[in-house]
Amino acid sequence: MTQPPRSSTAPPSAGAVVPAIPPQAGHPAAPARPGRSPAPRRTALAEGAERLRAAATTEPGRLRIIGAVLALLVVAFGAVTAWQTAERAAAADDVLHRSQPLSSGAADIYRALADANTAASSGFLAGGQETAESRDRYEKDIRTAAAGLVTAATSSEPGSPSEAAVTKLNKLLPEYKGLVERARTYNRQGYPVGGAYLRYANEKMQKEMLPAAEDLYKKENQRLDADYGDATPYPWTAIALGVLALAALGWAQHRTYRHTNRVLNQGLVAASTATAVALLWLVAGHTVARSGLNGSYDNGVRSLNVLHDARIASLKARGNENLSLVARGAETITVGGQTYDAYYYDFDQDMGVLAKGLTDARRLADDEAGSGPVEAAEGNMAVWKRRHASARAEDENGNYQQALDKVIGGADATGACFDGVDRNLALAIGHEQTEFQRAAGDGRDAMTGLPAGAALLGVLGAAGAVAGVGRRLSEYR
Amino acid sequence: MYANRVRTSLRGWGGVGAMAVLCALALTFALLLPRTQPRQDDEGGARTAGPGVARGSQARAGDCEDSEAQDQTLSPSGADGRTIDAIKSRTGAKRKLVVGVDQNSYHWGYRNPNTETAQLEGFDIDLAHRIAEDILGDPDAVQFKAIPTSRRIPAIKNGRVDMVVRTMTITCGRLDDVAFSAPYFKTGQQVLAPKSSPVKGYDGTLAHKRVCTASGSTAYGKLKADRDAGDLPASTDISTTVPNQLDCLVRLQLGEVDAVVTDGALAASQAAQDPTVALKGDAFTTEYYGVAMKKDATDLVRRVNRVLVDYRADGWQASYDKWLSDTLGKDSGPSKPPAPQYLRKS
Numbered sequence: 001m002t003q004p005p006r007s008s009t010a011p012p013s014a015g016a017v018v019p020a021i022p023p024q025a026g027h028p029a030a031p032a033r034p035g036r037s038p039a040p041r042r043t044a045l046a047e048g049a050e051r052l053r054a055a056a057t058t059e060p061g062r063l064r065i066i067g068a069v070l071a072l073l074v075v076a077f078g079a080v081t082a083w084q085t086a087e088r089a090a091a092a093d094d095v096l097h098r099s100q101p102l103s104s105g106a107a108d109i110y111r112a113l114a115d116a117n118t119a120a121s122s123g124f125l126a127g128g129q130e131t132a133e134s135r136d137r138y139e140k141d142i143r144t145a146a147a148g149l150v151t152a153a154t155s156s157e158p159g160s161p162s163e164a165a166v167t168k169l170n171k172l173l174p175e176y177k178g179l180v181e182r183a184r185t186y187n188r189q190g191y192p193v194g195g196a197y198l199r200y201a202n203e204k205m206q207k208e209m210l211p212a213a214e215d216l217y218k219k220e221n222q223r224l225d226a227d228y229g230d231a232t233p234y235p236w237t238a239i240a241l242g243v244l245a246l247a248a249l250g251w252a253q254h255r256t257y258r259h260t261n262r263v264l265n266q267g268l269v270a271a272s273t274a275t276a277v278a279l280l281w282l283v284a285g286h287t288v289a290r291s292g293l294n295g296s297y298d299n300g301v302r303s304l305n306v307l308h309d310a311r312i313a314s315l316k317a318r319g320n321e322n323l324s325l326v327a328r329g330a331e332t333i334t335v336g337g338q339t340y341d342a343y344y345y346d347f348d349q350d351m352g353v354l355a356k357g358l359t360d361a362r363r364l365a366d367d368e369a370g371s372g373p374v375e376a377a378e379g380n381m382a383v384w385k386r387r388h389a390s391a392r393a394e395d396e397n398g399n400y401q402q403a404l405d406k407v408i409g410g411a412d413a414t415g416a417c418f419d420g421v422d423r424n425l426a427l428a429i430g431h432e433q434t435e436f437q438r439a440a441g442d443g444r445d446a447m448t449g450l451p452a453g454a455a456l457l458g459v460l461g462a463a464g465a466v467a468g469v470g471r472r473l474s475e476y477r
Numbered sequence: 478m479y480a481n482r483v484r485t486s487l488r489g490w491g492g493v494g495a496m497a498v499l500c501a502l503a504l505t506f507a508l509l510l511p512r513t514q515p516r517q518d519d520e521g522g523a524r525t526a527g528p529g530v531a532r533g534s535q536a537r538a539g540d541c542e543d544s545e546a547q548d549q550t551l552s553p554s555g556a557d558g559r560t561i562d563a564i565k566s567r568t569g570a571k572r573k574l575v576v577g578v579d580q581n582s583y584h585w586g587y588r589n590p591n592t593e594t595a596q597l598e599g600f601d602i603d604l605a606h607r608i609a610e611d612i613l614g615d616p617d618a619v620q621f622k623a624i625p626t627s628r629r630i631p632a633i634k635n636g637r638v639d640m641v642v643r644t645m646t647i648t649c650g651r652l653d654d655v656a657f658s659a660p661y662f663k664t665g666q667q668v669l670a671p672k673s674s675p676v677k678g679y680d681g682t683l684a685h686k687r688v689c690t691a692s693g694s695t696a697y698g699k700l701k702a703d704r705d706a707g708d709l710p711a712s713t714d715i716s717t718t719v720p721n722q723l724d725c726l727v728r729l730q731l732g733e734v735d736a737v738v739t740d741g742a743l744a745a746s747q748a749a750q751d752p753t754v755a756l757k758g759d760a761f762t763t764e765y766y767g768v769a770m771k772k773d774a775t776d777l778v779r780r781v782n783r784v785l786v787d788y789r790a791d792g793w794q795a796s797y798d799k800w801l802s803d804t805l806g807k808d809s810g811p812s813k814p815p816a817p818q819y820l821r822k823s
Contacts, residue, residue, distance in 0.1 A: 127590040182730075190591045191750040192581045196723045328580035328588065329623040330721040339628055342720075398621040400580075401594040 060476045066252055067469030070268075071462040073245040074275055077238065078458010081282050084235035086451035088286070091230035092293060092444040099224040100301070100436065102155055106217040107308040109148035109169070113213050114315035116141035117205040120180045121322035122415070124187055124198050125408050142177060149173070152216060165216040172209050176201055195326045202323055206316070214312075221305065228297055231443075232290050235282065238454075242279035249275060249465065256472060267468020274461035278454050285450045292443025300436025303364045307374075307432060310357030311425040314381075317350035318418040321388060325395065325404060344392060354381060354421070361428065369431050377424035384417030541649040547660040547765040548818035549652055551775055553783035558776020564612060564639060574609040577624035577638035578602065581723050583746040584800040585644055597621050601642045603796040604661060604768070604788065608640070611784045626721070627693065630654050633769055640770045640777070644742060646695060647767040656774065657767035658781040659817035661788070665760025666696050667741035671729070671753055676736045678758015684710035686735040689725035692718035696738040699762060726751065740764065742812075745804035756804075765814060775823070782817065789814070 042050075055061030119138035123130040149166055156162035179201035186194030249272045256265050324343035331342040358378050365371035391406035391414060407414050541549060557565070564574060578601055579586040585599040592598070602621070610616040624632050629645060632638050633655050647657045668683070670676040676686060690697040697718060703709040717734050719725055725737040726747040737744065741760045748754050768785075770777050797809045805812055 127595075186750070187590060190589050192583050192587045193723055193726050193747070193750045195581060196721065196727045200724065200727050329625040329628070330581050330723070332625045332627050332720075339625075339631065341625070396622065398575075398623065400588060400597075400621075400623075404595065 060473055063469055063473050063476075066255075067466055067473070070245075070248055070252055070271065070465035070469065073241070073248050074271055074461035074465055075458050077241040077245045077275060078278060078455050078461065080241050081235065081238040081278060081454035081458070082451040084238045085282065085286065085447055085454060088231050088233075088235065088289070089444065089447040089451060091227050092289060092440070092447060094227045095224065095231055095293065095296070096437065096440045096444055098155070099220065099227045100440070102152065103217070103220040103224045103301075104304070104433065105148050105151050106213070106220040107304075109145050109152065110210070110213040110217050111308070111311055111315065112141040112144035112148065113169075113205065113209055114312050114319065116145065117202060117210075118315050118319040118322065118418075120183075120201065121198060121319055121326055122408055124183060124194070125322055125325055125404060127187055138180075142173070145169075146173060152220075160219075162216055162219045165212045165219065168212045169209060169216070172204060172212070176204050176209060179204065195328070195330070198326050199323065199330065202319065206319075210312075210316075217308070224301065228293060228301075232293050234290070235286060238282060239279070242275060242282065245275050245461070246272065246279065252465075252469070256468075260472070265468045265471065267464045267466070267471055269464075269468075271461040271464030271468060274457045274464060278457035278461070281450060281453060281457075285446050288446035289443045292439050292441075292446060294443075296436045296439035296443060299364075299366050300432055300439060303361060303370065303432040304429060304436065306357055306361045306364060307425055307429045310354055310361055310377075311422065311429070313350050313353035313357055314418065314421045314425065317347050317354060318415075320344070320347040320350060321391075321407060321414060321418075324392075325400075325407060328400075347388070351381070351385060365428070365432075366435075370428060370435070373424040373428040373431070377421045377428070380417045380420035380424065384414050384421065387412070387414045387417060541652060543649050544763070545818075545820075546649045546652060547647045547657070547767065547815075548820040549647075550657055550659050550767070550782060550817065550819055551778045551821050551823075552819040553659075553786050554776075554779035555783050556776065556779070558779075560639075560771070560774040560777040561612060561780060564777075572613065573618045573620040574605070574612060575620045575622060575637075575639045576605045576609075577629060577632050577641040577643055578605065578621050579626075579643045580623045581721060582644060582743060583749050584804075585742065585746055586642075600662075600796050600800045601644065603792070603800075605642045607788055607792055608642075608768070608781055608784050611787075612780065626691070629769065633771055636771070639774075640768050640781070642768050644740060644766055645769050646740070646764045648695075651769070654772065655769045656772045656778045656821075657769055658778060659785050659819070660765030660767050660814040661785055661793070662742065662766040663812050663814050664740050664742040664764050664766065665762045666699055666738055666764070667744045667760045668736050668738055668757040669725075669729070669744040669747055669754055670736040670757050672755045673753075674735060674757070676757055679709075679738070679761040680758065681710055683713045683736060685712045685714075687714040687717060687733070689717045689719060689728050689734040689737045690715065691722040691725065691739065692720060694722065694739065695762075695764070696722075696740070700738060723747065726754075729754065742766070742801075742805070745801065749804045760811075782819070785817070 052065070056065060116138050119134055119141060123134045123138060126134065149170055152162065153166045153170075156166055179197050183194045183197035183201060186197060188194075249268055253265060253268045253272070256268070257263060320343045324341055324347065327341070327343055329341060332339050333342040333345050334340075335345065355378075358374055358381065362371050362374045362378070365374055387406060391403045394400075394406060395403035405413065409415070565572075567573065578597065580588050580597065582599065582601075586597060586601040587599055588595045588597055605619050605621070606616040609619040622632070622638055624638065624641060624643060626643075629641050629643060630651065633641055641655075644662075645651075645657075647660060651657070666679070668676060668679050676682045688700060690700060697715065700709065700713075700715045704711060704713060704715065717725075717728060719728065722737075722739045722743050725734065725739065728734045729737055730751065736757070737747065739747075741756065744756055748756060768781050770781070793813075794809060797805075797812065801812070802809070
């Protein structure tokens, strides 16, 4: 505890001092160095080094330096640990409470928009017989998207691509809604221009809004990945400092033993213990946190991404299936010299994406509760494809009403299959979301108290080191 | 630590990112490539559109003039032949005449969602029923197939339909691929604009106006040729083309264009859906709609021509009054097809 102020001179040349200790037979006869003054003005650094060198020639001086270096190392270890773990804990907290919810929120906007488009086309096909259910679904989707956009807007930084996407969506949403309402009105009057409006609304949705929503979703996912990237790397600087501090403490104790034959110096032992505990806590805590976070990524986020993509694909497929009946051949697309109905073509593409997404999701699911709904959705999809083929055959043979019944009819229609896919995917997403929160929460909790604890242990350790060295020093008085 | 971070971020994006990028790329290619280029020249209409029309009529000067293309049909006859026998030999639910129609042309061929089973109805549909009644003895023995504009000729050539009754203009270009009946309707390209619009017709009032046409349509070809030739103000913006002529009405109502150019008959069907727009000026081309069939189905062509002879005398006017008189005027004179010529010999 003696003379802590001395430590303030030590830092600049701490490294240089350590190797300068071996000369045991340090002779007290110091050459008249201070007396020499060839250069009257010398830099503070040179002056400090000079004084240090002078101090290192006496045992008390050396002890002071050792004490200062030890205290500094331990404090530095504590501080860096606190800093690095606080950073990681904050990143882990961000993963749990900021970026993942935002990523989920963006996925919700994306889904709500695709769902609104699907609901609008279903309602349109039903015409005057549109159910309150279908209407509510559309309105609810629009509300969800609008509310989601507000959340996304408040959390996006000014000038960021996310903000641009949110702005674009905010602009397009009322336009889209206007087109859908016009489509609905004309359709109720029996005018085919209603279908043209719906196709225009759909084009706006598919070509402008969904890509913007997807962009937002991707950007939020990038933020999530960045937070994971900040939360999971090992705090190597802190670990290295801890090991160095422990080694220096060990060396100091060995030196004391050689000089005094005393085995234990309480202060140094206390410092070593504090450092060792902090180091162990750091390594163990971070490893647990890391495995929790990695688990939450592998089992939660990856599954969630795949499931969200699959759900969007199913929504797009359903929208295109409906639109093919609204468009009635008004739009075609030529691929490889073959002309297809544009919406049937897109439907097939979307179903391909859905099938692949479901396969991936099943592979990623790590338990029964996760894979169950995905398998159920795969079953729904298989039936959907069969029923769609039969509905399409009716449509291509000109049996419009039969095709319509097979698409938006009751339990035997493709609509029931789509609802099944959607319901099961929602279940799977809910499950993976819980998994994610549990794993990421565990990971973040493993770092609880680590920054404060490391700081406290660092202070305690430094105090121990100073006390230990001070006790030796007092023997010279 | 940097390497670690890169690895972490790569692990996150390696799988998902690469997949997303690949999917996006594949989709972009699949969707955009065909959309950007060939839509036009695949369109059956594009062959006959604009420059094609001019070139075609010059090359075939002795053969076929577009102004006389409607005469290139066979004389009427009620005799059965190979094609009609094949249609009659269909059994059960398949014993139907397969007709390619439009489902989106109001009062021509469209599904009315407010009928019991969303029935197809319109002027073209009436004619199809009449032909079916003549050939199969039952006006309802028709199977309607919705055919997009661009698929009309391929659908006939590959036998997906027996005939197309779908506001299809008789042109020399199309005569290379299919056979036409005698004309059943006379129309021409016409301008459609809001009633309050300063646009008065196909003339200088279109200067600085944005005009919408269906992509690959005769209308677009004509506009482009006339603008290049200076008959239309160079400031007329004709860059808005849409997949279907009806989409033009949407653009017009949304104020994205100032006028629409399409067949007068179809323009009238648009006007019928919006009381604030009207046909402006007279038709600036003369076109005839015909029933299109396979080129070698000579018996069917003759049979349809015989049906048309009867239909013009009894049925045509009723159908006109029912569907078209509200927008095209009480006087059906300008829409009545001329007396057929039957100049095709084989």
